[in-house]
Amino acid sequence: MKDTFLGKLARLVAGQKTKWITLAVWILLAGTLSAIWPSVNEMEKNNAANLDNNQPSVVADKLANKQFPNDGGVPALLVWNREKGLTDDDFSNLAKLTTYFTEHPVKGQELVPPLQSMPLPALKQQTSKDGTAFVLPFFFNKGTETVVMKSGVEEVQKQAKKIFGADPFAAKLGSDNITARVSGPAGISIDANGLFSNADVSLMIATVAIVLVLLLLIYRSPILAIIPLIAVGFAFGVTGPILGKMAEQDWITVDSQAISIMTVLLFGAGTDYCLFLISRFRQLLKQEKDKAKALASSVKDASGAIAMSGFTVVIALLVLLLARYGSVHRFAVPFSLSILVMGLASLTLVPALLAILGRASFFPVIPRTPEMEAERAKRKGKKPAVHANKPVGGWIGRTVTKRPWVIFIVTTLLLGGLAANSLRIQYTVDLLSSFPEDMPSREGFSVIADKFTPGELAPVKVMLDTQGKSVDLKGTFGSLPYISKVSEPIAGKDDANIYAVDLQFNVNPYSNEAMTHIPELREAAEKLLGDKGVSEPSDRVWISGQTATQYDTEASYDRDTRVIIPVVIGLIALLLLVYLRSVVAMVYLILTVVLSYFSALGLGWIVIHDIMGTTAIQGLIPLYAFVFLVALGEDYNIFLISSIWRKRNEMPLKDAIREGVTETGGVITSAGLILAGTFAVLATLPIQVLVQFGIVAAIGVLLDTFLVRPFLVPAITMLLGKAAFWPDVAWIKSKKANKAENI
CATH class of the missing domain: 3.30.70 (Alpha-Beta Plaits)
Known part of the structure; x- marks a missing residue:
């Protein structure tokens, strides 16, 4: 083995003596940080503002507090x-x-x-x-x-x-x-607040359970099932106090929702990274008698893909810092830091644990070389066991390389059809609709809507600077068809020219319909002032209240989506280009994951709307899902392509694709099932925004696992041939020179 950086890393963290030092460092680090810094759960702030101070509803709310302080x-x-x-x-x-x-x-x-x-x-x-x-x-x-x-x-x-x-x-x-x-x-x-606070413990228990059960079912080894959980536990033990200290210093703000999703992300993505290394270690243990050499080689082979995958997710999640909406912005640091720490644990702590346990990690199905199997059988006086070598993905690799056009057309049509269904999706920012129907506040609203006017639940306040002009506020707003009640006008405390009225809608004030009336109210108020000769009427109207807040919330969602999605795509494309040195590969890997994302939205809408009966999904779901699915989806593509890229120097591309799909099939399928399972845990919670996100994310991971990674990506690579590596000129020239290209 060449003395590469990754080879040195393996010996540094998993040597005969250093493996114990690595374990001790992680124990000391997690223990010390937990002892001296506050836990992230202790620093939760669940009432932090989501809209910045420049939003119209926030400005209006401040004015209302100043001019109408006795407002209740x-x-x-x-x-x-x-x-x-x-x-x-x-x-x-x-x-x-x-x-x-x-x-x-x-x-x-x-x-x-x-x-x-x-x-x-x-x-x-x-x-x-x-x-x-x-x-x-x-x-x-x-x-x-x-x-x-x-x-x-x-x-x-x-x-x-x-x-x-x-x-x-x-x-x-x-x-x-x-x-x-x-x-x-x-x-x-x-x-x-109660929903999210109660969700933390149940979510942690359910996530650990689903990961443990899936690992036991897939690998049939109790020790192996524990190793990723140990790594995740240490990663959480280090990440939690760091985030707690950052929150204590007011560098960041953390809330229950961010911690809940961070927990799922750590277990799902963290287990994936562990499995990328563990699966390679198991393969090499069947070829190499010396477990230390097998581990060093597995770190050398898998660490590059793990590091690249983790770095891709970290960068994508850090882009959330560009968000203006508070809850999205607050996700950036906890999510990216947790993945960064988990990546470090996968590259240091997991190799150390594997070095300590050796082949016993896989007990009772211990991987051995043929020679070791023969010696073991000889000692027991038995014939060596013959194991059928039928790796997961073998038939897929053969099918993809034989019929790439058929695979490409079928998968593209299927994913495209699901993606088209995403155009049917209806969105909402109605907070009440995200609550269970038996939640007290939702039941109370139902009584109000049934017995009174629903707008009574959340009236809006319209304030106007009349500049001393006489205006008929009650008559103007009372004549609007969507207003059921108008209060008596009140003059401001410090400025008698500012008048305010409280308006009640005759529809659900949390609904999309009510939000469409906010600009209409502003237009009516500005027209009223303009007709009275008030100068610059657009600067003299303010609207506060829950409906106005939701209107600004929707605008913030739209803005963040327009900004964040292109930046995430651009950064991931740049990272892929640096890692693969191929413009063509970068383009089709990005396009396949984006197609998978829209397909997940389309299929998710079928489940959420057509099967579960939900009329609309929360407006933040597309942005949440995009960042997670595009970043995590590229993980599997990177791991697959890394295998193909590594084998292309040893065999014809057709064989490299077949072998790459076969080699990575089992681990990616296992990793995908576990990641989808952890996201699916969110669907068991009584919080609709997490239920909907969990469903879409789980569907997206499954589509990547069972369609995009095994079929679509290798089929495209096969169809493009050597063009898939353009402009990796060195490899193309070398293949031409020795005439080893045989596609």
Whole structure:
């Protein structure tokens, strides 16, 4: 073996003595960092802003806080319902509840309506038309932490149970008993935080279980199944404290959603990298008696592809730093750092573990050379066992090289048809639709939408600088067909020329339909000011509220998608070009993965919409899926092409393709199944955005594993022939010189 850098790396981390040093370094590193730096879970910030300060809705919200500071804060809408009609006793108990919290305010409480001071007829006028529902707003101070609001709501539930003699928050909707649900901005925030916080432990357990089960089924070795999990555990043990320290220093912001997906990414991609090395080690153990030499050769052969694959994913994920939308931007550092650390573990810790365990890693199916098998059989007085050599992918390699045109046409048509279906996808930024139907905030909204006007859940505030001109705000906005209610105009605290009205839509304020009315509201307000002679009316209108926030959110999604996707493609293309030294290979590898991505969206829409009945997917799914699938999809292409590239110097290209597909078939199939399985775990969570992302990502990985990598990529390579390596002139000239090209 040549004394290459990778050869030196193998001896450095997995030598007779250094293997123990490598293991000790990882133990010391993980232990020390965990002891001196905070865990990333301790530094979660789940209420971090997603929109930057320049977004119109954010500017409007700041103006509203300044000019209309007594606006009630963040409302938790307590939705009370009794199907046979609310009774006088119900209103009496509600008055007792507001009396208690007027006298004993909870932390973060700003205002609770004094129902005890209102006559019974006045209270009944605020119920729904059928007298069965009543909404009691409970206001928290703006900026109150979600955990504080949750604690306050829990105290409300505790007191309500005492006052009503039963727990109305636990009663089933539609029953004869009085029921209560917490909805509105505070309720939605509490439910969202609860979903993600509860998901961490269950997600970790489910991910470990699926990886362990798949490894045991595929490799039938309990020791081998544990090795990748050990590597992932150490990688997480190092990554977590580093991220925690960075968050403590306010260099980054981490939230539950990022940590949840990071966990899946570590187990899925991390196990893949481990298997790339382990599979090569097992192959060489059947050819080389000396386990140290076999391990050194396996590191030499596999490390280049592992490093390139990991670096590709790291770079692609770092591009998320260009995102303006907060939750996407916050993904960049945790994801890229976790993959970087996992890559280092795969190249150092895993070889050390394999060096320590040797052939026992694969117990009870231990790989041995033919000579070792013969000696073992001789000692036992038996004939040497004859193992059928039928590697996974053998028939695929033969088929692809014999009928490349058929394979190319069939796979392209299939993937193209699925990709075309992606044009049918409907998107939404409706947060409520991502909740389970039995979530309290969603149930509360259902009661409001059924008994009241749905816009009551999240009104929008329109503010205008009238420059002292008299304007009919209530008449102007009240005449709009999509507005059900307009409040009385209020003058600003510091600027009496600024007036505000609260508007309620007659449709779901979280829906796409409501969002389309935001520019219409702005246009109506600007026209009103313009007709009154106000100068520059476009600079004197501000709209705040949840619907306006979602409108800006959708615009941010679109902007981030337009910026990030081209940059990711460009960087991955550059990395492939540097690694493969072939423009042609770079182009078709990129195109095949992009085709696979759109195919995953199309097939995912069939599952999510046509089978599961979901009307729209979350707007961030395409961007999430693109970054992960394109980066991770190239991993498999790189591993396959690396094998073909390595063999092309030893045999005709046709044989190199066949052997490359055969050699990598088993490990890529195993890795793909495990990665798809870990993403599929997300689909078991009660959070629709993660369910949808998990489904699309798992489908994309499976398409790469079973169509793109084994069939489409080698078929294209076969059809292009030596042109696939252009302009790798040195190789082409060498093949011409010795006339070894035989395609």
